[in-house]
Amino acid sequence: MHEVGEARTSAVLLRRAASGDQQAWQELVDRNAPVVWGVSRAFTTNNADAEDIYQATWLLLAENLGRLREPESLSGWLVTTARREAMRLRRARRRESPVGLDSGDLGPPDHAEDPEHKVLRAMTSSRLAQSFAQLPQRCQQLLRVLAVAPETTYSQVSQALGMPRGTIGPKKSRCLAELRRLMLAGDIPEEVAG
Structure with missing residues (x-):
């Protein structure tokens, strides 16, 4: 009612x-x-x-x-x-x-037809590989683990690499900063280097 x-x-x-x-x-x-x-x-x-x-x-x-x-x-x-x-x-x-x-597709836009973006991508990939190779071995190991298995916990990374757990975050930041510095030193535009 x-x-x-x-x-x-x-x-x-x-x-x-x-x-x-x-x-x-x-x-x-x-x-x-x-x-x-x-x-x-x-x-x-x-x-x-x-x-x-x-x-x-x-x-x-x-x-x-x-x-x-x-x-x-x-x-x-x-x-x-x-x-x-x-x-x-x-x-x-x-x-x-x-x-x-x-x-859910949050990747970069596809510029397959755009020659400028092709060159920049190739240049960035090449420069990234060269810069990454210049990093200390410990940084390369840490960044590889974190890139390949981003869901890995710091405890797991600590066990895998034999690093103290509390040093992983700061070490990762220092390694990424160094990688960025190396990329910028190679005359790569800052927006490409990140």
């Missing part, structure tokens, strides 16, 4: 809001905000996108206040609209993202 009364009240609030009653609009938002926010958050992990979905849903309701076919089913309309907005935003983000952030 409570749901029927609430549905009727939603229909009344919609009519009042459509006629310009700000208090009715605020009551509609207050009653339904948790549902709209919940749907918005369910379809994205990004807080900014969830806020965009939330706002777009309310905007669509404001634009369609007097045109809802079943005003007593407002919460269902809001859920459906929020879900559609989430899907629309997801498609838009895929088009906007040149590296496909939604697909």
Whole structure:
């Protein structure tokens, strides 16, 4: 019985809001905000996108206040609209993202056709290999282990290389700084050297 009364009240609030009653609009938002926010958050992990979905849903309701076919089913309309907005935003983000952030592909863009990027990549690879070879053997070992098996814990690295666990982080930082210095010393542009 409570749901029927609430549905009727939603229909009344919609009519009042459509006629310009700000208090009715605020009551509609207050009653339904948790549902709209919940749907918005369910379809994205990004807080900014969830806020965009939330706002777009309310905007669509404001634009369609007097045109809802079943005003007593407002919460269902809001859920459906929020879900559609989430899907629309997801498609838009895929088009906007040149590296496909939604697909998990976070690699560098493919410049296979671009001769400049081919030369820079080859130069960087060659210079990286040369610079890496100039590092002390201990640095080479440490960086290889961490590059090949990034999930390895410092305890495991300590056992594998016979290094004290507390020295691994600082040693890694010093080795990477030295590698960067060696790459920059070879007249490689800083943006290529990292």
